[in-house]
Amino acid sequence: MNESSYYSAMINDIDTILFDLDGTLLPLDQDRFAQGYFELFAKQSGLLGYDVKAMAKSLQAGLLAMMNNDGSMTNKERFDSVFTSVTGYDAQEMNERFLPFYEGMFESLVEYAAPTPLARTIVDTLASKGYRLVLATNPLFPRVGTLTRMRWANLFEDDFACVTTYEDFSYSKPNLGYYREIVDRLDLDPSHCLMVGNDVGEDMVVLEMGMKAYLVTDCLINPHNIPLSHFRHGSLKAFATEILS
Incomplete structure (x- = not known):
C-alpha cells in the first residue's frame, strides 16, 4: 500500500x-515536565504555608488515585478526597488558593x-x-x-x-x-x-x-x-x- x-x-x-x-x-519532554511540575507544586505549597512534605505526598497519592479511578466520582472529587485524607487540609480551600499557581508559576513549565x-x-x-x-x-x-x-x-x-x-x-x-x-x-x-x-x-x-x-x-x-x-x-x-x- x-x-x-x-x-x-x-x-x-x-x-x-x-x-x-x-x-x-x-x-x-514529559519526564522533565513532570519533575518540574512536582518541584513547582512543592514550592507553591511552601509559599502558601502548607506542609511541603504532606503536599508532595498528597499530589503523588492523588494522581495515582485518579489514574485508577473507577467512574464512581469525577477525577477531581477523587483527588480532593485523597488530598484531604493525606493532609487534613480542606481541598476546596486549597484549590482556590492554588488557582493563581496555574495562571502564573505553572507557565514556566513551557520551557520543557x-x-x-x-x-x-x-x-x-x-x-x-x-x-x-x-x-x-x-x-x-x-x-x-x-x-x-x-x-x-x-x-x-x-x-x-x-x-x-x-x-x-x-x-x-x-x-x-x-x-x-x-x-x-x-x-x-x-x-x-x-x-x-x-x-x-x-x-x-x-x-x-x-x-x-x-x-x-x-x-x-x-x-x-x-x-x-x-x-x-x-x-x-x-x-x-x-x-x-
Missing part, C-alpha cells in the same frame, strides 16, 4: 478525530515544551473539512492547567467539541471507560473515530473498542517496546502532510 492509500484507509468513514495533547499536538505551528495547521484544516475534534488529554489536571498547556500549542477550548479535564471525567487513560465517556457524551460511533496520540499504552488502546488510531512517534512513549508495525504510525509532520492534503 502506498502512502496515499495508507492515509486514505485511515480516515475512511471517519467523522471525529481525538487528539492527545502532551507529546502529540504539543511536543513535550517545543510548540509547533503544525498543531494549529492541523486543527484548522481538519475543522474546515468538517471533522469533529476532541482534545483527549489525560484528565489529571484542572481545566485551567489544561487550557494553559493548550495555549502553549496555540490551541483553545473553542477549537474542540470536548476538552477532557479532571473536573468532568471519572476515568483516566488507559482505562477504556475514559474513552467511553467521550463516546457517550458526544454520542459518537467508535468505528467512525480516529485517535491520534504518542503513547502506545494510553492511546492505542482505543483499537480494542473499534476506533482507528495513529501513533505519533516524535515523542514516543512505548515502555514495553511493542513493535510499531502493529499500528499506523509516523511523525506529526507526516500526519499533517498526508492527512491534510
Whole structure:
C-alpha cells in the first residue's frame, strides 16, 4: 500500500478525530515536565504555608488515585478526597488558593515544551473539512492547567467539541471507560473515530473498542517496546502532510 492509500484507509468513514495533547499536538519532554511540575507544586505549597512534605505526598497519592479511578466520582472529587485524607487540609480551600499557581508559576513549565505551528495547521484544516475534534488529554489536571498547556500549542477550548479535564471525567487513560465517556457524551460511533496520540499504552488502546488510531512517534512513549508495525504510525509532520492534503 502506498502512502496515499495508507492515509486514505485511515480516515475512511471517519467523522471525529481525538487528539492527545502532551507529546502529540504539543511536543513535550514529559519526564522533565513532570519533575518540574512536582518541584513547582512543592514550592507553591511552601509559599502558601502548607506542609511541603504532606503536599508532595498528597499530589503523588492523588494522581495515582485518579489514574485508577473507577467512574464512581469525577477525577477531581477523587483527588480532593485523597488530598484531604493525606493532609487534613480542606481541598476546596486549597484549590482556590492554588488557582493563581496555574495562571502564573505553572507557565514556566513551557520551557520543557517545543510548540509547533503544525498543531494549529492541523486543527484548522481538519475543522474546515468538517471533522469533529476532541482534545483527549489525560484528565489529571484542572481545566485551567489544561487550557494553559493548550495555549502553549496555540490551541483553545473553542477549537474542540470536548476538552477532557479532571473536573468532568471519572476515568483516566488507559482505562477504556475514559474513552467511553467521550463516546457517550458526544454520542459518537467508535468505528467512525480516529485517535491520534504518542503513547502506545494510553492511546492505542482505543483499537480494542473499534476506533482507528495513529501513533505519533516524535515523542514516543512505548515502555514495553511493542513493535510499531502493529499500528499506523509516523511523525506529526507526516500526519499533517498526508492527512491534510
